[in-house]
Amino acid sequence: MDPLQRLRERMAELADLGALDMLATWDQLVMMPSGGAEARANQLGALAQLAHERATGEEIGEWLAALEVAQLGDLDRDIVRVARREWERSCRIPADLAAERSRAHAEGQESWRRARANDDFAGFAPALERNVGLARQYGECLTQCGTGPYQELLAEYDFGLETAMLRELFSALGAALPPLAEQVRAHSPRRQLAVPVDVQHTAVRNTLRRVGVDQQGWRLDVAPHPFTAWIGRSDTRLTTRYSDGNVESLLSSLHEYGHGLYERQIDPALVRTNLGRGTSMSIHESQSKLWENHVARSPAFAEVLAGELEGAGFPLAPADLHATLTAVEPSLIRVSADPLTYPLHIILRFELELAMIEGELAVIDLPAAWHDGMQRLLGVEVPSDAQGCLQDIHWGAGSFGYFPSYALGCLIAAQLWEAMESELGPREEDLRRGEVGPIKAWLAEHVHWYGRRLDTIPLIRQATGRSLDIEPFLRYVAPLAARTP
Template sequence: MAIDAPPTTPIARLRARLAELSDLGALGALAAWDQRTFMPPAGGAGRADQLATLSRLHHERATGPEVGEWLDALADAELDELDVDIVRLAKRDYDRQRQVPGELTAELAQAGAEGQDIWEEARANDDFARFVPALKRNVELARAYAACFADEFARPYDALLADFDYGLTYDRITEVFSELTRELPPLVEELAGRPAPKSLDVPIAAQEQAVKAVLAKFGVTEDSWRLDVSSHPFSTNFGLLDSRITTRYTDGQLESLLAAMHEFGHAIYDRQIAPELARTSLGDGTSMSIHESQSKLWENHVGRHPAFTGVLAAELSAAGFAVTGDEVFASVTAVQPSLIRVSADETTYPLHIVLRFELESALIEGTLAVEDLQAAWNDGMKRLLGVDVPSDADGVLQDVHWSGGAFGYFPSYALGCMIAAQLWESLESELGPQADALALGDVDAIRTWLGTKVHRHGRRLDTVPIVESATGRGLDAAPFLRHLASRR
């Protein structure tokens, strides 16, 4: 068997290294996916060590001096348009990663893996005190990571945001969220005052069958997808033809359907990135806000569309739970302030995110101690949503993100809601209203439009530029507020 000769030009060597880094990242994601789905609980300590090793190896290969030499050699080279962008993003990543010591990178990965296991235990036992030491460690490590970029960012929190939404800042997000906190409460009060919809006591067996049927309509097939169950729904891709999504089932609810559609939105984004970007610096979703805009578009603008709820009703009825489209629509669009973010309605949901943004930025900036987080959480839920928190499991321990050290991630959820509404308005402006197609369960035009306007670019465009490219304007809360007002 012939053995390929090693690459000799700087661009070929860089591409080979980027492919290697992509593979290491995929293996780390596979280990993390297994940890959250099938790994036996006692395997947590060993998995933390494995993830730390993979993270250290990735960092070493990503920051080797030879990578800098290749990038320097390519600075003035004649390259095609694709390679220009590959080099540009590779240099950004290289410059950022070079500022972080390898030991810190490994410790962040290990603390995140260990923190998740401790969080699972603390949440199961409704015991915030059990989680405090792990969270303090993660906060301290996040501050140490942010300090690596002290000369580049005005705030430590901005350094963390850059990993999830390059180009956005604490000040810009505060400006956007201020509009939401001003406009949403009166709308929540109005919509929450409507008569409560009929309670739909959907058994888990019917949910499971309906979830599989709906995903099949979206194009999910067993040869290149997996659907599993996790305590916190998530999506991850290990290649263009290896997508893993999870949901969770709660007896008597429809959350599993919306969560499955949400995670499909993440997965289809990764699957529709242009194939030539695979295993390069461009071969991922550009940011978490754009990723969340895709999941929220499928959850809110498809899943909660009055035409598509008839499809959901038909699948639930076929699974043995007789229900009408109107009843499903009333259930999935009902507005009622509640405790749990992932179960929140689309109107109150952003307020859950505003609270998390306030708290995590305060933790990183040092104005809130970890020991005081529980009380601050409970006070914030009362202030923003008028809800009393009865337990840590349903309060400060409900989300997985801080256990893994993911600070700066939360704003993307609310920004994603906004961007999804912007994209949906532009989609219907170009393609026409989608009600007739959705009533038939036909989403082909939606999937194709998103692939063309958003997905194919990968990381070639950052958050705001890709919104501008797809919609003709920058971040704008007005379409989201119009969408919510249409529920009146």
């Protein structure tokens, strides 16, 4: 058989296995009785091992070699280009390093869980040190032309991002945001809005229905840590969470919708190829942040959301809802941070993980560095490591290079939103009526359609005419900081 055909079949198989992994993970977090945990770990393990074997087989190298001289159409050329890139990267990782990392990540997560529960950083330090060491080794295996190990770790989530560029962006952002945060510090904003869960539930369903979430192709369920699963192009599963104490569900459901919409609007020709999913973590996060920050947190859409809450039995003024959804207050915990200070949490993590990987920060000095960073960037005192450097699972799980995408998502969302409004005109009137069709169409055309054919930076350039830039985000947060409470 034709090597292109074989390569495409293998990519289709890997796409199917990836979808099954996502299904099994979704089920685990949403449907599975707790008794299923042990069996599920085995099932996911078997799937991961099989997928790894099929993704790294020598036969792929033979097909790629045969395809070097082939005449290919545009799409096939992209398929082969990305396949070669990934296969070559995987071949540079020794099998025993891969196995050792996967053990260390599993053990690291357990160690982190115990350490956080007991506020015991010292108990976690050896596992973290092992993870840092293995991540550095991993990055070094992939390093070419002096890119450095951290850049290669980034590349696992965001191919083509450069450490130097992130340093520069985050340093500028880290200088610009704290004064804005300081400015609102004097306010004591009202951030709680006690909307009963059943009211939120109705409002969320109806709001999602407005933006196109139908029963034929979507599900909405509850999960303790909201996420989205795309099991098939027309099988998107959003999750959110409800609490009587706040209206996070309104933001979180639209955030997840952004992830889901991205995957659904990719060119159907890319389905079951290696290009048929979102191109990177930062672009994915930009899609969720666009719906969370620029739609759900806009004053115009607050009228729609308030209308839905009122329809479900909780009347309130749109301006009050908007104030609640955009209240700013520097705080300790990343996942509950406001839209202005959120990137500061990420900048801190970026600085620290980069320093650990590059050997400039010893693991044992992490708590002190965290404490200083929180003081410098957010002006808050860290009362304990559990609420400090132990709050996130990522490093315990060996994920280095992942954090930046959270802040990049905020930046890219703002940049895309400006580009879109400069092309389509202000979205305010449309949003007031809950009309999001043109937004969806613009995103489809400029971002979603390409799948993985364009990496992060080329995609941003094509959609906005510029490289990544912090100014649009600063323009987005300025009014939040300036506003009186």
